[in-house]
Amino acid sequence: MDKIIICRCEEVDLEEIEQTVNKYGSSARETKLRTRAGMGYCGGRTCRPMIDTILEQLTGEKPKDKIPLKVQPPVRPVSLARLGDKTHHE
Amino acid sequence: MLDVLIIGAGPAGLSAANACREWDLNVLVIDEFPQPGGRLLGQLHQEPNGKWWNGIEETRMLLEKADALGADIRCGLSAFHIEKASHGFSVYTNQGVFDTANLLIATGAAESPVPIPGWTLPGVMSIGAAQVMTNVHRVRVGNRGIIVGVNVLSAAIARELQLAGVEIHSMALPALNIVNEEHGHPRKVMERLVRMAHLAPSAWIRFGSQFAKIDWMRNLAVKFYPKHGVKMWGLPIHIRKAVTEICGKDQVEAVTICDITAEGERIPGTEQTIEVDFVCIAGGLYPLAELAAVIGCPFQYIEELGGHVPVHNEQMETPLEGLYVAGNITGIESAKVARAQGALAGLSIVKRMCRESEDLKQKIHEAKQNVRTIREQVTIQFHPGIHQGRLKMETVFKEVCDQ
Structure with a gap:
């Protein structure tokens, strides 16, 4: 068992991400879209920093000031009922 | 409003x-x-x-x-x-x-995750999770564990676990891969350790760390790091040993650990199995x-x-x-x-x-x-x-x- 899981939700391993980046020269976002790493239930909360690090190591580029993988709401898992609930507290 | x-x-x-x-x-x-x-x-x-x-x-x-x-x-x-x-x-x-x-x-x-093979098995947790379970929820994280990742935070929490009566076998580095270079490279780890040495409970370590501030001394320290680790509160801290795999069927049963060079490369034939029932990963x-x-x-x-x-x-x-x-x-x-x-x-x-x-x-x-x-x-x-x-x-x- 030598597999190193990176994205737990979508079960994407290190080798697959490395191969994708090497084959397509993909950015963090493109890598995410191609492999689904970071697109699971948790919204990339665990693997986001790892994907950034892998990209940094493979491309040799230091992270820029913009967060590589755009953060989008909801930033926590939330039920659809709650998502649609627009009740404002007083 | x-x-x-x-x-x-x-x-x-x-x-x-x-x-x-x-x-x-x-x-x-x-x-x-x-x-x-x-x-x-x-x-x-x-x-x-x-x-x-x-x-x-x-x-x-x-x-x-x-x-x-x-x-x-x-x-x-x-x-x-x-x-x-x-x-x-x-x-x-x-x-x-x-x-x-x-x-x-x-x-x-x-906490930054530090992936190594087997790190998604039940019984593997971040060092911070172990801290919260121990000090906040008052739940025993396991009977005997190992800490993967040597840094300020993990050393402090290792001590907290010890105080709570949880047995920690040792602290060691994660086996080097492209995601965890910061934590798996002995020299990089040593550089950071030296800066926290003023916190060390042993006068000997505090004294030694004064020398380790000098570059070539630090390189020597990594090179001739004691085989049995440096003990802090009786807990062996290894920076020339790395955990290569966390093993177990449905949960953590053991880890494989091996000796590494000063550059973090594995030394073949030094693999050892250590039985543990939990693993804490510390990535800062x-x-x-x-x-x-x-x-x-x-x-x-x-x-x-x-x-x-x-x-x-x-x-x-x-x-x-x-x-x-x-x-x-x-x-x-x-x-x-x-x-x-x-x-x-x-x-x-x-x-x-x-x-x-x-x-x-x-x-x-x-x-x-x-x-x-x-x-x-x-x-x-x-x-x-x-x-x-x-x-x-x-x-x-x-x-x-x-x-």
Whole structure:
């Protein structure tokens, strides 16, 4: 068992991400879209920093000031009922 | 409508709430954890002056004050989105939407994962999770474990686990791969260890570390690092051994560990199996800034602060009117710094809401000084370049605001 899981939700391993980046020269976002790493239930909360690090190591580029993988709401898992609930507290 | 909504009831959020209540602002603090205190709750360590830092006690004092001042603190609420609105901000939570004129994001930090084969097995946890289970929930994390990742945080928590009667076999590095270079390379680890050596309980280690500040000495120290590790509180700390795999069928049963060269390469034939029932992985902390990102606050990548940090100034203001940040979201530092930053952020919000008086001006000045003084005094420093990091951020803030 030598597999190193990176994205737990979508079960994407290190080798697959490395191969994708090497084959397509993909950015963090493109890598995410191609492999689904970071697109699971948790919204990339665990693997986001790892994907950034892998990209940094493979491309040799230091992270820029913009967060590589755009953060989008909801930033926590939330039920659809709650998502649609627009009740404002007083 | 609220004057101030504070996200995060840790040391920064609570002290900010107290500062705002002292000036009679209408404040609500929310936190996703079931109890207030944030990561302060888990902290328990002896400082070099012999005094104990007890996070539960520190939290109690902050809460007592908050209670006396009538601050509203609600737990189990997690914010999943923020929108700008004409009145200020609308904060979407799992318990409805809150409208506020001012918003302080004090969400602290998250732990960086360090992946190695088998790290998703039940029984593997981050070192911070082990800390919370032990000191907050009072749950035994296992009978015998190993800590993967040697740094300030993991050494402090290893000690806490020991104090709670949990057996720790040893601390070792993760086997090097491209994701964990910072934590798997003996020389890099040694460099960081040397900077925390003043905390070491042994005079011998403190003495030795003086020499290790010299480059070639440090290289020798890595090269001739004792085979049985250096013991701290009786716990072997290895920087020339790495955990290559966590093994087990349905849960952790053992780890495979091997000797490594000074460059972190595995030495074949040195593999050993160690039976453990839990593994703690320690990869350090990074600012937890998702909410600042969804509201469109500009960011800056500053390594000395721990990664991507929302742009802010010394008064804890961001370039977005009414949006403030405090605590570890602004850079990884001690809880004492976070607490001081929170008080300062609270006063900055007061300044925006109330007429500026000489008294308030003076208080803000003092709060700013207090952050600086505490930063100088703290014994645990996660990033040695914290001062440079803070200066860089000041410059960036001015640039962003000039544009």
